[in-house]
Amino acid sequence: MKKKENEPEMNTEQSNQQHIVQEKRRVSTKRKIYRVIIVITLIYCSVGIALYHLQEKLLFHPVTLPQNFQFKFDVPFKEVNIPMNKTDTVNMIQFLPADPAIKGVVLYFHGNSDNVIRYEKNAEIFTKKGYEVWIPDYPTYGKTTGELTEENMYLQAKEVYKLAHSKFSSDSIFVYGKSLGTGVASYIAAKEKCAALILETPFYSIPSLFSTYAPIYPTSRMSHFKFPVGEYLGEVTEPVLIFSGTSDKVIPYRNAAKLKKVLKKGDEFITLQNGTHNNVTSFPIFQEKIDSVFDSKR
Numbered sequence: 001m002k003k004k005e006n007e008p009e010m011n012t013e014q015s016n017q018q019h020i021v022q023e024k025r026r027v028s029t030k031r032k033i034y035r036v037i038i039v040i041t042l043i044y045c046s047v048g049i050a051l052y053h054l055q056e057k058l059l060f061h062p063v064t065l066p067q068n069f070q071f072k073f074d075v076p077f078k079e080v081n082i083p084m085n086k087t088d089t090v091n092m093i094q095f096l097p098a099d100p101a102i103k104g105v106v107l108y109f110h111g112n113s114d115n116v117i118r119y120e121k122n123a124e125i126f127t128k129k130g131y132e133v134w135i136p137d138y139p140t141y142g143k144t145t146g147e148l149t150e151e152n153m154y155l156q157a158k159e160v161y162k163l164a165h166s167k168f169s170s171d172s173i174f175v176y177g178k179s180l181g182t183g184v185a186s187y188i189a190a191k192e193k194c195a196a197l198i199l200e201t202p203f204y205s206i207p208s209l210f211s212t213y214a215p216i217y218p219t220s221r222m223s224h225f226k227f228p229v230g231e232y233l234g235e236v237t238e239p240v241l242i243f244s245g246t247s248d249k250v251i252p253y254r255n256a257a258k259l260k261k262v263l264k265k266g267d268e269f270i271t272l273q274n275g276t277h278n279n280v281t282s283f284p285i286f287q288e289k290i291d292s293v294f295d296s297k298r
Contacts, residue, residue: 055224059180059206060148062141063114069143073120075127081143082136082159088146090156092116092136095123103130104172104195105164107188109157109181110135115142119178125281129294131174136160138184150183150225157184161192171195174294177202179251179277183227190235196293197233199242200280203251204230204258212255233262240267241293243286245275 071079075095082090093116096102106126110119116135123133138153139146146152164173170193177185182202189197203209205228233240240263244256253271260269272283280286 055210056148059112059225060138060140061113062138062148064140065115065142067143071117075120075123080134080163082156082163084146084156084159088139088152088156089144090136090159091143091145092134092160093120095120095127095133095135097127097130097132099130101130102132104174105132105134105168106174106176107157107160107164107185108133108135109175109177109184109188110137111179111181117142122178122281125287125290126174126294131294134160134164150227153184154187157188158191161188165192174198176200180227182229186229186232186236187227189238189240190232194238196239196241197236198290198293199229199240199259201244201248201251201256201277202229202242202259203227203255208258209251209255212252230259230262233259239293240264241289242267242269243272243275243280243283243289244269245272245277245280247274248277250277 071077071093073093073095076098077096078094080092080094082092084090108119108122108126110116115137119135123135126133136156137144139148139156144156146156161173161175173194174196175185175189175194176198177183178200179202182199183206185197185199186202188194206225207223208230210223242256242259242263244251244253246253248256257269257271263269268289270285270289272280272285275283
């Protein structure tokens with residue numbers, strides 16, 4: 001009989017022990033979740049802070065040259081310096097066509113790597129058509145001096161345009177941008193008259209580009225640089241020709257494709273199947289479209 005009388009007490013004790021074990025497990029699980037949340041938050045904040053402070057290094061990869069550096073190219077060229085103020089100067093190479101009957105000029109705003117030397121090979125695309133090709137370097141690139149800011153890049157580009165317009169009529173000035181340079185080129189075409197705007201591997205804007213790589217961050221507020229290509233294209237009244245590759249690993253095609261919605265009637269967006277960031281000019285359709293644009297201006 002005693003054994004039976006003790007059974008409820010023993011059951012209650014076992015129940016209490018089970019409850020205590022379950023409560024410990026629940027508390028332990030909560031602590032683990034809390035630790036995971038803290039770790040994730042720390043990683044999120046650390047990466048965000050790094051992106052915010054290192055974005056200039058991610059965007060720009062200049063190679064600076066000494067001021068006494070002597071350029072050597074296998075084609076005719078002229079080195080020009082445009083003083084901005086007492087300390088800042090735009091250094092630019094003007095590649096010249098063999099034919100003295102010059103038809104106009106292409107203002108070529110290059111990508112984010114190296115300096116003008118890297119892009120010299122692209123000048124022939126236009127010099128063989130009888131056009132000069134002017135390739136200015138951005139601040140800290142090559143022999144160009146000044147602080148590397150978006151505003152300074154625009155200001156220096158406007159001085160390049162002003163010099164071109166003093167020599168050529170606006171309908172003989174073509175504006176070309178590659179990669180990062182599409183931000184500068186679209187700005188110039190939006191603010192100044194030109195024959196046409198040509199963009200190679202463009203982006204919609206820097207914040208939107210950052211967002212494709214880091215979608216969980218408020219990139220529009222974090223980005224020091226904007227280069228709102230999509231916004232500027234809405235102001236361009238001249239013909240626009242865009243090339244973008246579906247296999248571009250630097251500026252994803254889906255980001256460039258956002259520009260389609262801001263193009264006006266007559267503008268062209270050329271999709272290059274399997275095109276990458278650096279092989280656009282090798283596609284036959286590239287040369288066909290370039291020929292079409294330039295031949296229409298004869």
